[in-house]
Amino acid sequence: MTDPxxxxxISAEKIQARIRELGAQxxxxxxxxxxxxxxxxxxxxxxxxxxxxxxxxxxxxxxxxISTYGKGKTSxxxxxxxxxxxxxxxxxxxxxxxxxVDSGVTLNYLMHVLDQRKPHSIRIAALLDKPERRLRPVHxxxxxxxxxxxxxxxxxxDYAEKYxxxxxxxVLDAE
Ligand code: PRP
Numbered sequence: 001m002t003d004p005x006x007x008x009x010i011s012a013e014k015i016q017a018r019i020r021e022l023g024a025q026x027x028x029x030x031x032x033x034x035x036x037x038x039x040x041x042x043x044x045x046x047x048x049x050x051x052x053x054x055x056x057x058x059x060x061x062x063x064x065x066i067s068t069y070g071k072g073k074t075s076x077x078x079x080x081x082x083x084x085x086x087x088x089x090x091x092x093x094x095x096x097x098x099x100x101v102d103s104g105v106t107l108n109y110l111m112h113v114l115d116q117r118k119p120h121s122i123r124i125a126a127l128l129d130k131p132e133r134r135l136r137p138v139h140x141x142x143x144x145x146x147x148x149x150x151x152x153x154x155x156x157x158d159y160a161e162k163y164x165x166x167x168x169x170x171v172l173d174a175e
Contacts, residue, residue, distance in 0.1 A: 001165055009152055010145055012167035015127070016050065018144050022125065023054025026095060026142060033120070034060065035093045040106070041065045041083065043099035043164065046156035047127045047144075051097060062087050066106050079109040089119045099156040100128040101138055108136035128152065128169065 037059050039048040045063075052059050065083030094114065101107055107124060114122055125142035132149050151173040153159050154166030163170070 002168060003154075003163070003166055003170065006153070006163075006166070006170035006172065008168045009147065009150065009171050010128075010155075010169040012155075015144070015155055015167075015169065019047070019050050019127075020054050022142050022144060023051055024056060026051075026125065027056035030057065030093055033093055035095065036087070036089060037061045037095050037097050037125075038085065038089075038114075039063050039097050040099075040110070043156035043158065044097050044127075046164070047099050048097040051125065060087075064110070066110065068106055079106060081113070089114065089117050091118065091120050094119045094122045095142070096122065096124045098124065098126040100130065100152075101126045101140055102130050102133045104134045104136035104138040107138045111138070127155070128157075 035057070037048055037052055039045050039061060041063055048061065052061060062085045063083060064085060065081070067080045067082045069078040096107065096110060096114070098107060111122065123141040124138065126140045127144035129140055129143050129146045130149055131146060150171050152169050153163035153172050154168050154170045156164055157169065158164045159172055
């Protein structure tokens with residue numbers, strides 16, 4: 001759906017075009033072997049399902065839930081696992097799929113957790129990246145769009161659980 005009251009930052013057409021590019025790129029990078037997409041709930045499920053369908057090869061999917069305390073302007077850096085994977089990733093190629101990298105606290109924590117499970121390889125795909133907000137180092141291998149430090153909603157991103165099902169990424173903090 002669209003919301004005519006909200007200014008669009010990235011249109012649905014641009015999002016889908018970029019996802020097709022990312023799908024082709026990731027497919028080319030993993031010509032063989034097993035490949036898991038790990039979707040970080042909840043916001044990334046919209047991106048993950050479109051990215052999986054943009055792939056040119058088979059990909060398996062699983063989900064993780066993460067809760068971060070003290071989010072907002074300053075993150076406390078405390079992260080808790082609320083839902084673990086159903087599968088073992090030992091020896092597998094893994095791509096973590098996120099909707100947005102902000103402070104980097106969530107993905108920095110997750111990389112440490114998943115590294116200990118001895119995957120063959122592990123990379124990050126994030127639709128949106130706000131590099132100027134970074135508190136913890138995170139290497140995003142597959143980045144959709146770098147965006148300025150604005151409060152964005154839509155295409156999975158919420159404000160108080162609203163707006164996730166917008167087709168576009170929109171700005172909520174506009175004057
Ligand atoms: C968002 C996003 C990332 C995290 C990024 O999730 O999906 O997981 O915040 O922020 P960080 O880089 O500062 O750690 P959120 O906690 O809003 O949960 P949600 O996806 O369920 O809305």
